[in-house]
Amino acid sequence: MNIPVEPSQNPPLEHDHKKCVSEALDTAEQLCVVRGVQLTPIRHQVLELIWASHKAVKAYELLDRIKPQMDAAKPATIYRALDFLIEQGLIHRVESLNAFVGCNCSAHQHEQLLLICNNCQDVEERSAPKVMQALALEIKQADFIVHSKAIEIQGVCAKCTKTISDQS
Amino acid sequence: MNIPVEPSQNPPLEHDHKKCVSEALDTAEQLCVVRGVQLTPIRHQVLELIWASHKAVKAYELLDRIKPQMDAAKPATIYRALDFLIEQGLIHRVESLNAFVGCNCSAHQHEQLLLICNNCQDVEERSAPKVMQALALEIKQADFIVHSKAIEIQGVCAKCTKTISDQS
DNA sequence: ATGATGAGTGTTATAATATAACACTCACTT
């Protein structure tokens, strides 16, 4: 039996992040057009701020960062934009951090494995098909109907492990 | 190849909950003695309150519930007890709910799959060895060092599905 | 054109969750 190989969705250790951003924003714009939903200026701006890095970002950090450009911004401004972006699968909420991170697979199916680095705060998203398959089976055996999944691993990423071991 | 079968850790649909509670408290007391840590009256009481059901409980709900017996209780009282109980593996923090639930496998390894019912709020803990195995492999492939795992599935449990379909 | 509707936003207030900081007790050690 052939399990289809998924394209790797891990950002390489060193990478052209401008490309990450422009791809994410392009994809978001296209998806919103196709779906007939509005990626308004506020929503676009919040998405862009989230994509400033691969780190998970807090809502109030976003609020602080958007204020220079939007003096009137209030918590509701941010939370509404976040709600929209999550609904559209353009970002993930990182439950174990109360924070948010851009989704690099927004065009495809969702609910991925998140590897969260406690050292550099980067979040790596992996589709982990074997895990998802085993999980689906386990859930079926429990007669459980799924609404949403959060699979979050905290620890130290490969890049940080390397950096730390280089120092010593 | 034989994968050892783990004892089922799912509370049966109808069950003797007093037994759940007394087993949990007995185990906790024994573990704390063995480990040389103190299950003080406050900690014991909080653990007991959490075990009042299989539902995830909020910290401030615990605070309200402990006040009749402990008028002086403050947020810190609860959060300190929760920190201790989590450290000792006697409860789990449910990240996606900011809530807490008793652990029914505190004597064994940790970080299990949590099935969280959005209808009745019950949390079922499953060891899901196949999932954990696939997950370990995936994490190894990513060169990631694990500190902690949160695997949380929200949806509707078997019991609620049955109840709802019986009504219609 | 008029009024109804719905999505998005502005604004104020407040709820819910969590931690910091410092003082005090008490058991145990030196």
Place this chain on the structure above:
DNA sequence: AAGTGAGTGTTATATTATAACACTCATCAT
């Protein structure tokens, strides 16, 4: 007797998130 560390009491505050209501503007049916 002084020193130490764990646990707790207490006050204050930080952080995260939502409720509620008003306003705008585009769309649509009458």
